[in-house]
Amino acid sequence: MAPMEKRVVFQNKFLPYLLVAPQLAITIIFFFWPASQAIVQSVLREDAFGTRSYFVGLENFIILFEDDYYLHSFQITALFSSLVTTIGLSLSLFLAVTADRLVRGTTAYKTLLIWPYAVAPAVAGALWGFVFLPGPGVLAYVLEQAGIDWNFQLNGGQAMFVVVVAATWKQISYNFLFFLAGLQSVPKSLIEAAAIDGAGPIRRFWTIIMPLLSPTLFFLIVVNVVYAFFDTFGVIHSLTRGGPAKATEVLVYKVWYDGFEAQDLGGSSAQSVILMVIVIALTVVQFRYIERKVHY
Amino acid sequence: MIERRPVANAFGHIFLITTILIVAFPIYLAVIAASHTIQDVSQTPMPLLPGAELFTNTARALFDGPQMIGVSGATPALVLMKNSLIMAIAIAVGKIIISLLSAFAIVYFRFPLKNFFFWMIFITLMLPVEVRIIPTYKIVADLGLLDSYPGLVLPLIASATATFLFRQFFMTVPDELVEAARIDGAGPMRFFCDVLVPLSRTSIAAMFVIQFIYGWNQYLWPLLIASDYQYQTIVLAIGRLMRAPDAFYEWPVVMGMAVLALLPPVLVVVLMQRWFVKGLVETEK
Numbered sequence: 274m275a276p277m278e279k280r281v282v283f284q285n286k287f288l289p290y291l292l293v294a295p296q297l298a299i300t301i302i303f304f305f306w307p308a309s310q311a312i313v314q315s316v317l318r319e320d321a322f323g324t325r326s327y328f329v330g331l332e333n334f335i336i337l338f339e340d341d342y343y344l345h346s347f348q349i350t351a352l353f354s355s356l357v358t359t360i361g362l363s364l365s366l367f368l369a370v371t372a373d374r375l376v377r378g379t380t381a382y383k384t385l386l387i388w389p390y391a392v393a394p395a396v397a398g399a400l401w402g403f404v405f406l407p408g409p410g411v412l413a414y415v416l417e418q419a420g421i422d423w424n425f426q427l428n429g430g431q432a433m434f435v436v437v438v439a440a441t442w443k444q445i446s447y448n449f450l451f452f453l454a455g456l457q458s459v460p461k462s463l464i465e466a467a468a469i470d471g472a473g474p475i476r477r478f479w480t481i482i483m484p485l486l487s488p489t490l491f492f493l494i495v496v497n498v499v500y501a502f503f504d505t506f507g508v509i510h511s512l513t514r515g516g517p518a519k520a521t522e523v524l525v526y527k528v529w530y531d532g533f534e535a536q537d538l539g540g541s542s543a544q545s546v547i548l549m550v551i552v553i554a555l556t557v558v559q560f561r562y563i564e565r566k567v568h569y
Numbered sequence: 570m571i572e573r574r575p576v577a578n579a580f581g582h583i584f585l586i587t588t589i590l591i592v593a594f595p596i597y598l599a600v601i602a603a604s605h606t607i608q609d610v611s612q613t614p615m616p617l618l619p620g621a622e623l624f625t626n627t628a629r630a631l632f633d634g635p636q637m638i639g640v641s642g643a644t645p646a647l648v649l650m651k652n653s654l655i656m657a658i659a660i661a662v663g664k665i666i667i668s669l670l671s672a673f674a675i676v677y678f679r680f681p682l683k684n685f686f687f688w689m690i691f692i693t694l695m696l697p698v699e700v701r702i703i704p705t706y707k708i709v710a711d712l713g714l715l716d717s718y719p720g721l722v723l724p725l726i727a728s729a730t731a732t733f734l735f736r737q738f739f740m741t742v743p744d745e746l747v748e749a750a751r752i753d754g755a756g757p758m759r760f761f762c763d764v765l766v767p768l769s770r771t772s773i774a775a776m777f778v779i780q781f782i783y784g785w786n787q788y789l790w791p792l793l794i795a796s797d798y799q800y801q802t803i804v805l806a807i808g809r810l811m812r813a814p815d816a817f818y819e820w821p822v823v824m825g826m827a828v829l830a831l832l833p834p835v836l837v838v839v840l841m842q843r844w845f846v847k848g849l850v851e852t853e854k
Contacts (some may be wrong), residue, residue, distance in 0.1 A: 280744055282679050283757040292674035293686050295667040296727060300689055303705055303724035304696045310704035368588060371581045378582065384842060385589045391834035393786035395808035399827050400595035402811055403602065409820060411598060414614035442592065450846060503697050507788035511808035525699045529789065532703045541703055549700040556695045 308549065314542035333543035342519060343527070343544070350523040353437065354501030361441040361448055361497055362490070368445070369452035370478070383453065390446040394439075395507030401439040402512045425513070429520025432513045436521050439512060440505045448493055455489035456482065495559045502551065524548060596828070603627065603825035610820045626821040630829060635810065635822035646826050649803035652721075652795075653785050654833070656802055659722040660784030661777050668731035668776075669769070673761050675732075676739040677747070694729045698789055706793050716797040725790060731776050734851055738772045739765065775848030778841045782834045803830040 315333055317326040337343045372382045389397070407413045407424045416423040425431040459482055467477050506525045509515060515522035515530060522530070528548060532541030602610050605620035629635075634643035674680075675687055698705060705724060714720030742765065750760040766773075791805040801809075807830050810823050838845050 279677055279740075279747065283677050283747075283760075285678065285757060286680075288757060289674040289678035289680045289683070292678075293671045296671040296690060296732065297686060299667065299723065299727040300693055302708060304693045304701070304727060305689070307701040307704035307708055308696050310707070311701050314704065368585065371584055375578060375581050375585075378585075382585050382589070384839065386592065387842070387845070388835045388838055389592060391782050391786075391838040392831045393788060393804040393807075393834070395786075395788045395804050396827055396830050399807045399811050399823075400599055403820070403824060403827075404595050404598055408613055409602070409610050409615040411614045411617065442595075445592065447849070450849065454850065503699050506699070507786075507804070507808060510788070510792070511811045525789075528699060528702060533706075533793070538703060545700045545702060549696070552697060552700060553695045 311542045311545040311549070314538055315546045317542075318539045329539070333539040334547075337540060337543050337547075342522075345519065346522050346524055346527045349433075349519075349521065350502065353433065353440075353505075353521070353523055354498050356433075356437045357440045357444065357501040357505075358494060358497040360437065361444045362493060364441070365445050365448035366452050366490075369449050369456055370482075372449075372453060373456040374474075379453075383450070386449050387446040389443050392443060393507060394443060394505055395511040397439045397443045398436070398508040398511035401435055401442065405435050405438075427517055429517055432517055432521050436505075436508055436512050440501065440508045443508075444497060444500055448497070451489055451493055452486070455486045459485050492559070495555060499552070499555050499559075502548075502555075596831070599824040599828050603630075603821050603828060605821055607819060607821060615820075622821065623825075626825045627829070629819075630822045630825040633822075634806075635819040635826065644798045644801060644806060646803060646806075646829050648799070649801055649806050649826075650829060650833070652800060653802040653804065653830075655718055656721050656787065656791070657781045657784035657833075659718065660725050660787075661780035663722060663726035664728040664731050664780050665773055665776055667726060668728050669735055669761075669766065669773075672732050672735035672739055673757075673765065676736055677757065677760075690727070690729050690732050692729075693727050698724075702789075702793070709794060715794055716800050718800070720794045721787075721791060721800065721802075722784075725784070725787065728780070731780070734772055734776060734848075735769065737851070738769055742768060771844070771847070772851075774841070774844040775851065778837055778845045779848040781837055785834045806830075 314326075316328060316330055318329045318333065319326045368386070372379050375382075392400075404410050404412050405423075405425055407417075407426070413423050422428075423431065425435045463481055463485075464477055467481055472480065502523075503525055505523065506529065509521055509523060509526045513521045515526045524544065525548070528541055528544040531537045531544065535541075598615075600623070601617065601619055602615060603626045604623035605616060605626075606622055609616055609620060630646045632645050632647060634645045634649075671686075671690065675683060709715060709720050709724060712720075714723070746764055747760065750764060755763070785802075786804055787802065788804055788808060791800075791802045792808070795801045795805065803826065807823075807827050810818075810826070
């Protein structure tokens with residue numbers, strides 16, 4: 274890690290503690306204490322009246338992994354996040370490469386493509402939900418005319434399609450910005466040299482641009498998986514409520530539903546702990562890679 | 570660009586413009602829906618060209634809120650947007666202040682436990698609300714902060730990203746400035762307020778844009794904390810209004826509200842684009 278402090282520092286015994294105190298207070302009260310409670314709750318079970326709780330070891334986890342709905346939720350999350358990541362990244366890479374090749378208009382295109390980042394996931398869900406709504410929805414009408422029996426409120430596959438569209442739509446701007454920045458930092462001299470040696474645009478893309486872009490690509494894969502796992506609750510909640518028949522019940526939706534709607538404290542806490550492990554793994558991957566990028 | 574390829578370039582422009590139109594399409598439809606009467610929007614499909622009711626429907630959204638069958642207590646968008654604004658600004662300002670202070674302590678002081686505190690702040694990155702959902706709710710309930718602005722704001726203002734960003738920026742500030750300040754007899758807080766904070770203007774602006782959007786777009790947290798309509802945000806209201814899509818809906822008013830919900834953060838991004846891009850790129854370093 275980079276050096277953390279200045280050569281020249283101030284001398285004071287109490288002031289630095291006072292300065293970090295607000296941040297630490299929030300961190301301990303609202304992050305560390307609840308996280309430790311989630312871990313504690315995950316090995317406890319409440320009795321039928323909710324008055325006493327007793328130690329059950331890993332039983333909550335065992336029940337979870339024997340629960341078909343939970344395994345199903347894992348599969349749904351894997352499908353959802355891989356679709357959001359692959360579609361979002363390929364589309365924005367294609368857009369960024371196209372914009373980067375053009376001499377004129379790149380800045381204008383950037384402005385016109387970045388704003389979906391600012392739209393809340395829940396609002397993105399509402400907008401696309403309306404577009405695909407059977408009845409007034411314009412694309413629902415187009416699909417009906419094409420002979421498809423369209424109703425994403427009843428058909429699980431169609432519901433997954435709509436949540437993937439809404440979640441990907443929101444993330445395109447972010448991916449596009451980072452790809453464009455990555456492309457613009459590829460030295461022009463390298464590309465020109467390859468062109469003089471007779472390499473065409475496609476060859477140049479795969480042999481020069483893509484390898485140089487791979488750190489950006491890898492970084493974006495992690496960011497998109499984290500986004501699909503943790504930041505899409507609003508999309509799901511506003512569009513499908515995890516339905517129909519749990520067809521779009523991703524892990525973060527299930528942890529909320531089981532905890533607040535089904536009041537299953539132990540089960541929901543065990544799910545929290547599993548999510549914690551996932552997010553820690555993803556953060557470690559992301560930061561190990563960033564450390565490397567800094568040193569290269 | 571290496572070769573001159575006018576045809577490829579033309580296709581490039583066409584492709585980008587088409588994509589931009591497709592990306593904007595759902596918002597166009599929301600605005601169109603907001604400009605018609607309920608009867609017009611209930612056709613299959615709804616009209617594709619603007620109607621004359623945009624002003625009426627927006628006024629209804631702002632001052633009355635949509636009437637829903639089966640959903641009681643319509644809240645005017647004005648109240649919801651006020652809550653969103655309070656939440657977004659308090660979160661952004663709160664994060665910036667506590668992160669400036671802790672980054673200042675970490676960079677400009679030498680004290681025991683410093684590394685430990687730094688790692689504690691870092692670890693919050695790995696603890697999103699979703700992984701500690703029930704216990705965090707319980708803490709806020711025990712503190713009596715349900716249905717209150719502090720309840721909506723305080724648990725969200727710890728920020729590892731902002732602390733890292735400011736730490737990184739402070740490391741680039743020349744040491745001579747501290748020496749000069751000390752020779753002039755300025756204490757640490759004087760140096761912080763008069764030198765460091767003014768120098769950090771750009772970083773602060775970048776952070777403000779990112780965190781304002783983060784705060785405005787919160788969904789899960791207000792869903793847990795704000796059961797009272799007086800404390801709900803506009804984004805939360807949109808998600809709740811979509812609850813029973815089969816029901817008879819005032820779609821023009823609902824879509825007008827959706828546009829109102831996305832307008833402020835979108836304007837912030839577009840108008841403060843330079844700082845937004847800076848903030849986005851730098852927080853990911």
